[in-house]
Amino acid sequence: MMATTRQRLLDAAERVLRTKGLAAASTREIAREAGCADGTLYNHFRDRADLFVAIFLEKLLPDYWEVLSKLSYRIGEGTVQAHLEELAQIALAFYYKAAPMRAALFAEPELLQRYREALKSQAQIRQQERPAPLLAAYLRAEQRLGRVAVQANPTIAAEALFGTCASYALRQCFLGESPTSEADRQFVLELVRSLMEGLSPREPSI
Amino acid sequence: MMATTRQRLLDAAERVLRTKGLAAASTREIAREAGCADGTLYNHFRDRADLFVAIFLEKLLPDYWEVLSKLSYRIGEGTVQAHLEELAQIALAFYYKAAPMRAALFAEPELLQRYREALKSQAQIRQQERPAPLLAAYLRAEQRLGRVAVQANPTIAAEALFGTCASYALRQCFLGESPTSEADRQFVLELVRSLMEGLSPREPSI
């Protein structure tokens, strides 16, 4: 079952990107990793930037998007906390993979711009929402059902959930730590619990 | 008042890094921006990586560190919420400046490694703590004073505060948005409020 050349290039590029970094992910290096000639890349992608954008749009994001889009089916079911835990778990795994690569894009503003534009047009085509707004919408729905505190700010809560996971994953990558399922799982559980609970001391209820 | 050549190089490098990105921050470009010859850079820095590490260690982090280190003097004073708001404000401003540059380091693993090592040795020399542990320590102290809920998790709360700010700033930069004091200020206030409050609905206290 021979993979298509285009797919081999995408896979090779992601591998190089992950292991050697964006700066070392030259078209030649990628071609070598994919086992094809230098020029072949240009039969499948407009240029180097196009290839990297495709990695995100075709390899990294789809799975993540799919999970996120199912959130709306859960409204009113199970417990909010359980849903957040599951979601945070998935988000963390995604960020471990994707965050360092996305961060690297900041090294090449032109690439970043191309990625931004690609995301924007994808959003239009597939009516794709970014993760935080999707989660915020879910939380608002639960809020209407009385399963989330009325004084809570769903937008910020969603931002905090994803933001904390993303930063945590990026820092772990920076420190060279690989994901350790147990510690990471604990982190996620504690994070969700904290978001549910808050810091303010409760007045004793009589 | 002529700045020292070394300082001119540091300033120029930061400017190039911020405006054109790491990949375009070549030694030549930096030298040109600093108004000195190509080779001069190497009279003041061991190599390109050394220069970038110096930008973080000498230009970006010191101010931030100083603010953070003063946290311990605030224990028991004012309100916890007010301190968190002030801190988040400062952190956000810092991340707007520093996060895109730090993110870009992921494009060059060797550079990232050098930065990691430099941070580590600085930590030993100056007994520098990373931001989150510092904040967590403060929260634990307040917890002991009963000004933070006993069931709260200071470590996670600190992680969430900084993580959310960092991710928010990085996304704003990604979207090409420049810091808008009012919207950002609102974000920070809401974030702190959310962290204080939590999502769980409160039982009516009769």
Next chain:
Amino acid sequence: MMATTRQRLLDAAERVLRTKGLAAASTREIAREAGCADGTLYNHFRDRADLFVAIFLEKLLPDYWEVLSKLSYRIGEGTVQAHLEELAQIALAFYYKAAPMRAALFAEPELLQRYREALKSQAQIRQQERPAPLLAAYLRAEQRLGRVAVQANPTIAAEALFGTCASYALRQCFLGESPTSEADRQFVLELVRSLMEGLSPREPSI
């Protein structure tokens, strides 16, 4: 009849090497001399060292090796002296061309190492012998036929023949003298005669 790019590079490199010296034989200079772009060199050679090694292995040594390898066919034919004269002549011509280039390699130990290794692997592949051992083997064969004195040391004689020619050529190059066929021819004849005769005074045979 267009020469291949690789060959043009080899020729150009040898020309530059001979006329301007190893230190001035930069990749750029060679590319310019070959009439191709800077980068083209790297489509045909792994690096600069690889190119120089190729000059010796593909341009300079093969002809010389071929002559040397035919020595064994001469055993017992003609006179030993005539064979040595012919060989010394050829060796001298070779050294005029190759000795200054080989000497220059001592300026760059890494290059020297690469050349040494290349020679070694060639020796295995082509069962190539170095000149002196080849000549020594021939002399030993002639010795067995009684055409070389039994008390002679073929190894040393071979060493002396080539060594003297090599040193002579190198000194001539050092002095800026170009090969002058007549003087050099005389030198070779006298050298061979001397090696045949020896310095010790002969007892009068009566």
Next chain:
Amino acid sequence: MMATTRQRLLDAAERVLRTKGLAAASTREIAREAGCADGTLYNHFRDRADLFVAIFLEKLLPDYWEVLSKLSYRIGEGTVQAHLEELAQIALAFYYKAAPMRAALFAEPELLQRYREALKSQAQIRQQERPAPLLAAYLRAEQRLGRVAVQANPTIAAEALFGTCASYALRQCFLGESPTSEADRQFVLELVRSLMEGLSPREPSI
């Protein structure tokens, strides 16, 4: 007993030259090895070439010259063979040290030229003879005393003695072999014996 700065530079330069090669013997590297500032070199030598020429003229050659100049005192004393053996021994030791450095000069024609000119003017100033002519003169004197065969060619014999030693030493250096006193001593003895004896079979003296 502090060495003069000039001497420290000479020593450092020779060390660098021997261990890292001419190409790596930059003025900066030498200054670092000598433990002085970059610019100091230019207080003692006109330029880089001047320093290298001085190494030969002041450090390497004087001892060797002194030995050679004493040859004339030996005329008629001891045996010719013993004198040649001693001389070859000394020459070989000298070439082990000096030959790779001299060879390297061929990499930089300008340097070679400067060395050539320096040698020439030294020859005038100190009436210095090159080794081979000195030895040839000695041999001619012995020839007149009947201690060297009349049909011998002193010029060529001298050339062969030094040339063979020089080539042998250079090849050993090329192969990365360090001087092994015993093998080298054997080589020298055999070389002298061979030069005395010759290759031609002797007619049985009845």
Next chain:
DNA sequence: GATGAATGAGTATTCATTCAT
């Protein structure tokens, strides 16, 4: 579609040398 040679601008870094201190 696939190839891989050719391009020439671009990279980080080193160089010998100067000169004000």
Next chain:
DNA sequence: TATGAATGAATACTCATTCAT
């Protein structure tokens, strides 16, 4: 004398991309 910052040209090599096959 000694210093070491400044110079700017030079170094080997890599780059994304093109295009004839």
